[in-house]
Amino acid sequence: MKQLLQGLTIMHEKGIIHRDIKGQNILLHSPPGSGRVILKIADYGLVKKQEHALQSVQMTIAGTTPFQAPEMLMANARDVKADSTVDIWSAGIVFYQLATHEFPFDPHSLQSIMSFMMNKVLDRPASIEDDQEWDLITKMLSFDRKDRYTASRALDHPFFKAVNDADIPENAIHLAQQAQIAQQQGDISITQFDIDATFAIPLSDTREISGVDPEIENETIVIDYPSVNTVLRLPLSGTEQQNNQLIQLQETKCNNIVRKFKNVVDDEGRKLAIRAGIAESLTYIYETRELSTITQPYSAAYRFIAKPSSVEVRQLLYSKKPYPGLIRLLEHQDSEIVDHAVVTIYNILVSGISTNDTKPSTHFDDIQACDGIDKIFDLFKNNISKYSKDLASICIGRIFKATQLPVEFGF
Incomplete structure (x- = not known):
């Protein structure tokens, strides 16, 4: 702290x-x-x-x-x-x-x-x-x-x-002493905070508490997708305490998916997740649950399954009919979840863009069927996040490629 x-x-x-x-x-x-x-x-x-x-x-x-x-x-x-x-x-x-x-x-x-x-x-x-x-x-x-x-x-x-030496763990004191010696030997990377034991966070303590080693930056994450899918399919039908426990469990599964795919190019891994039903389970949650029970891990998991990925992966996602759930997330109170939703819509949408500029987007009818065009335009008009507003405007352009914009859009 x-x-x-x-x-x-x-x-x-x-x-x-x-x-x-x-x-x-x-x-x-x-x-x-x-x-x-x-x-x-x-x-x-x-x-x-x-x-x-x-x-x-x-x-x-x-x-x-x-x-x-x-x-x-x-x-x-x-x-x-x-x-x-x-x-x-x-x-x-x-x-x-x-x-x-x-x-x-x-x-x-x-x-x-x-x-x-x-x-x-x-x-x-x-x-x-x-x-x-x-x-x-x-x-x-x-x-x-x-x-x-x-x-x-x-x-x-x-x-x-009011912290005294007796309150500071020995390993933290040892780290501060090591830093002080390094500084005396000319290490210019040492700061005033490194030699202050009250700022020290020993790696061993972090490993013990979290079970994660921050030194392992290229950690291999193995996920049992059918098992994850089973957990994501569980409904919130218990007591408030039971529902909160289930949400926490599902958030953990979603966070693992984020850790697996965030900033990682792994098309085969993404295909395994999609074919196991992960994308469909997430969109079912987006479509059916009370929005307040949908937290950022749920939306982030889909976002990083969708990107970075190949057109083939995004077309596979499109085949799972993602738009009704993602469009509904645009109404969420959490601006970051809205950001996740609109960037995911954009990434799936561009997979349906033809190289022929005279051909309309193949996704037009699917988005229109769930009132998505109006909701994306509302996001463009009303959202205070410049990121979401800019992506919404790009989505509108992609959706209406080679199609006349409605007069009420005011373009």
């Missing part, structure tokens, strides 16, 4: 507001042979740059719903006056998750999240026994941004400052 807050301090002092801090955008990197883990903040697609650092600024609403600050989530307009403490709220949610392994609300229910924001009550879970830890979490999750801590103030909190 200390590394995350230090990173945010540096960003905020430079007038950079991330606006999408969450677990998925926090990467763990271990320089080979270092024995340490360095936290990296990723995905700067929603960054807001301030002319004057640490001051309020007018900005568009952005972020991932369960991590959005109250001033973002409850705004009545597309623009809101906010500051860098929107990142501190998001980091506070991450801190709460680390301490309790859950959210302070049901992350799958927008009603639960909004109720939490309106009631302005953060209950202390029994699992948080340390008073200083709880006090810092409440300061980071202050519902009024004016009372919320900045990143630098959070670093000065007694939770971090």
Whole structure:
């Protein structure tokens, strides 16, 4: 947590507001042979740059719903006056998750999240026994941004400052001592944080907790697709607790698919996944489930099955009738899920583009049948994400290739 807050301090002092801090955008990197883990903040697609650092600024609403600050989530307009403490709220949610392994609300229910924001009550879970830890979490999750801590103030909190040598693991102290020796021997890559044991995250601890070795960057991931498909086909028909457990299990399966295919060219692996029914199970979820129960891992899994891949793979996806489910995701409240959906639609759509410019898109009728054209155009008109807006406009152009645009589109 200390590394995350230090990173945010540096960003905020430079007038950079991330606006999408969450677990998925926090990467763990271990320089080979270092024995340490360095936290990296990723995905700067929603960054807001301030002319004057640490001051309020007018900005568009952005972020991932369960991590959005109250001033973002409850705004009545597309623009809101906010500051860098929107990142501190998001980091506070991450801190709460680390301490309790859950959210302070049901992350799958927008009603639960909004109720939490309106009631302005953060209950202390029994699992948080340390008073200083709880006090810092409440300061980071202050519902009024004016009372919320900045990143630098959070670093000065007694939770971090009151740490003594007895509280620091021996392996962390050893890492700091090694870094100090390396610095004395002329290693210019060593920073002030490397020689501070309170910032050290031993690789051995990360391996033990997560079961993942960050040093293995080209890890081979083996997935039993029929087994995954069986899990994805399970309906949400139990109690709330049972449904949440099933969602978590399905999210894990989807995250494994993302890890398997993200930025990896593996057409044969993708064909195996598609033929095992993974794509059809995901689109069935998109079509039938309450949107609030569809989280980012579900949409990301389909996105990375679709790309990077060959035209042959994307045509195979098209044969599984993906558009009704993907088009429905465009109505989701989570902007990142909308991004996943529209980029997937685009990637499948281009597989049906003929080299003959006079021939309409073969996908036109399928998209039209599920009211997709109007929904894509609505996304183009109304979405605040430039990424989604740009892709929507390209999709419209592809769909209407060699076909006259309707007058109401205003082009």
